[in-house]
Amino acid sequence: MNAPDPRHALYTVDQVRALDRHAIEVLGIPGFELMRRAAAAALACLRRRWPQARRVAIWCGPGNNGGDGYLLGVLAREAGMLVELVAASGKAAGDALRARTAFEFAGGRVHLLEDMAAWPEVDVHVDALYGSGLNRAPDLPVAELIERINSSGRPVLALDVPSGLDADLGVCPGSAVRATTTVCFIAAKRGLYTGVGPDVVGKLELDTLQLPDALWESQPPAALLLRPDALPPRHRSAHKGDSGHLLVVGGEQGMAGAIRLCGEAALRAGAGLVSVATQIGHVPALNAGRPELMAHGVSGPQALEPLLERADVLAVGPGLGQAAWGHALWLTSLDSGRPLVLDADGLNLLAREPRRFDRAAVLTPHPGEAARLLGTDVATVQSDRFAATRELAGRFGAVVVLKGAGSLVAHPDGRLAVCPWGNPGMGAGGMGDVLTGVIGALLAQGATAWEAACLGVGLHARAGDAAALEGERGMVAGDLMAPLRRLSNGLAAHA
Numbered sequence: 443m444n445a446p447d448p449r450h451a452l453y454t455v456d457q458v459r460a461l462d463r464h465a466i467e468v469l470g471i472p473g474f475e476l477m478r479r480a481a482a483a484a485l486a487c488l489r490r491r492w493p494q495a496r497r498v499a500i501w502c503g504p505g506n507n508g509g510d511g512y513l514l515g516v517l518a519r520e521a522g523m524l525v526e527l528v529a530a531s532g533k534a535a536g537d538a539l540r541a542r543t544a545f546e547f548a549g550g551r552v553h554l555l556e557d558m559a560a561w562p563e564v565d566v567h568v569d570a571l572y573g574s575g576l577n578r579a580p581d582l583p584v585a586e587l588i589e590r591i592n593s594s595g596r597p598v599l600a601l602d603v604p605s606g607l608d609a610d611l612g613v614c615p616g617s618a619v620r621a622t623t624t625v626c627f628i629a630a631k632r633g634l635y636t637g638v639g640p641d642v643v644g645k646l647e648l649d650t651l652q653l654p655d656a657l658w659e660s661q662p663p664a665a666l667l668l669r670p671d672a673l674p675p676r677h678r679s680a681h682k683g684d685s686g687h688l689l690v691v692g693g694e695q696g697m698a699g700a701i702r703l704c705g706e707a708a709l710r711a712g713a714g715l716v717s718v719a720t721q722i723g724h725v726p727a728l729n730a731g732r733p734e735l736m737a738h739g740v741s742g743p744q745a746l747e748p749l750l751e752r753a754d755v756l757a758v759g760p761g762l763g764q765a766a767w768g769h770a771l772w773l774t775s776l777d778s779g780r781p782l783v784l785d786a787d788g789l790n791l792l793a794r795e796p797r798r799f800d801r802a803a804v805l806t807p808h809p810g811e812a813a814r815l816l817g818t819d820v821a822t823v824q825s826d827r828f829a830a831t832r833e834l835a836g837r838f839g840a841v842v843v844l845k846g847a848g849s850l851v852a853h854p855d856g857r858l859a860v861c862p863w864g865n866p867g868m869g870a871g872g873m874g875d876v877l878t879g880v881i882g883a884l885l886a887q888g889a890t891a892w893e894a895a896c897l898g899v900g901l902h903a904r905a906g907d908a909a910a911l912e913g914e915r916g917m918v919a920g921d922l923m924a925p926l927r928r929l930s931n932g933l934a935a936h937a
């Protein structure tokens with residue numbers, strides 16, 4: 443097996459434990475040495491991020507995460523910092539106790555949370571309370587401490603995982619530290635990247651503690667992190683027929699915006715031809731606003747048939763509605779056997795009339811649509827986004843994109859990818875329509891469903907990040923078009 447690049451590989455917490463064990467038992471690197479390296483990586487991060495910091499508070503828990511904190515305390519004192527170290531919960535044991543002893547032996551003083559008289563006024567807080575071993579919501583004294591750290595107005599460096607975050611699932615069972623920066627050790631835990639993970643992690647740095655390639659060969663990652671890819675360059679002799687013909691089906695009365703955005707995004711992501719099948723009343727506005735789209739008014743399935751004949755790929759659902767018109771078009775589209783991307787009401791209709799796909803198909807639900815497809819609620823979907831996405835892919839025989847912070851992509855064969863880009867400005871109307879258009883365009887240009895979903899999600903999120911440079915608030919879906927075009931061509935997002 444080739445060693446996966448650890449910067450693009452994500453692991454479950456159980457897998458990270460297995461990697462730790464492998465490093466200790468097979469590669470012969472003692473656990474305490476790993477802890478020392480983690481502390482050195484933490485100090486390097488601290489000094490790089492806050493070169494002026496002189497006073498630090500280090501909040502240590504009872505496990506090895508706390509151990510990292512004690513050893514950081516040793517190194518920070520050696521570097522001339524004023525260290526206020528507080529043991530916050532439970533008794534240290536094993537390597538953590540050894541680390542605490544080393545801190546005290548070097549002249550450091552350990553304060554106990556319960557005895558703390560005054561709140562330490564420091565430049566940076568270091569969170570070494572809980573790491574990958576979190577097994578329940580932090581209980582009261584620590585939960586209060588976490589809230590206090592969060593409201594201190596000071597930057598927070600989290601060691602390995604922001605305490606309170608379940609690093610496996612990307613959920614917080616209770617209070618959680620909101621880190622400014624998290625320095626993650628050995629391997630990237632998958633929960634840092636999805637759900638509420640990105641909310642609490644802040645800027646994420648990975649330090650692999652100088653472990654050799656042999657370690658990564660011992661464990662296939664649970665998921666891959668998307669890379670900033672673009673489409674391959676076009677042949678000089680290419681013509682519009684080489685880049686595929688996408689048909690967008692949607693736009694019930696009053697929903698013209700969704701198809702316009704979807705179609706336009708498909709053009710910007712390089713589809714050769716984009717047709718739109720919609721309510722007749724929308725055609726003049728589409729023709730006037732975006733004449734490159736071939737807009738067709740369809741009253742029902744009969745009018746749709748010839749358009750389906752000419753299309754290579756379908757994007758079904760933007761603004762489609764679930765009434766008789768939308769349902770009839772949905773049914774005819776799915777029965778055509780064309781590769782497709784299904785979104786919005788296309789998914790809601792699928793929840794009503796489930797079927798498995800035997801062709802290239804991409805489903806792009808947000809958590810609400812995913813819940814309807816699975817017959818459950820949003821909270822259950824969000825409590826394990828990985829499991830929900832996998833379940834959907836298996837059940838429908840399609841590549842599934844679960845949208846929301848840290849979008850996930852799952853293939854029915856078990857492959858999983860996580861998107862590290864995107865921002866809250868993208869929680870606005872029309873953003874999903876843009877994604878559907880991009881994925882449809884990539885399918886039309888010959889990508890497989892997996893490639894189209896992964897590349898499409900990445901391009902869409904990176905275009906969103908480029909648009910957000912002008913401010914997240916007030917961002918509209920149309921702002922993504924220009925960066926989308928540039929990124930699709932492998933150019934920087936801005937000229």
Ligand SMILES: NC(=O)C1=CN([C@@H]2O[C@H](COP(=O)(O)OP(=O)(O)OC[C@H]3O[C@@H](n4cnc5c(N)ncnc54)[C@H](O)[C@@H]3O)[C@@H](O)[C@H]2O)[C@@H](O)CC1
Pocket residue numbers: 462473474476477478480503504505506507508509510531532571572573574575576577578579580581601602603627628
């Ligand atoms: N050899 C290794 O395994 C290495 C581990 N490292 C550090 O060790 C961490 C994992 O260490 P551990 O497995 O000891 O786990 P943690 O240090 O994350 O926490 C586990 C301890 O906290 C307690 N605990 C968990 N959740 C609690 C809660 N909500 N309220 C109260 N107590 C709670 C547990 O009972 C246990 O005593 C990593 O995150 C990383 O920081 C690093 O030092 C690198 C090497």
Ligand SMILES: [K+]
Pocket residue numbers: 507569570571572573600601602603604605
């Ligand atoms: K921590």
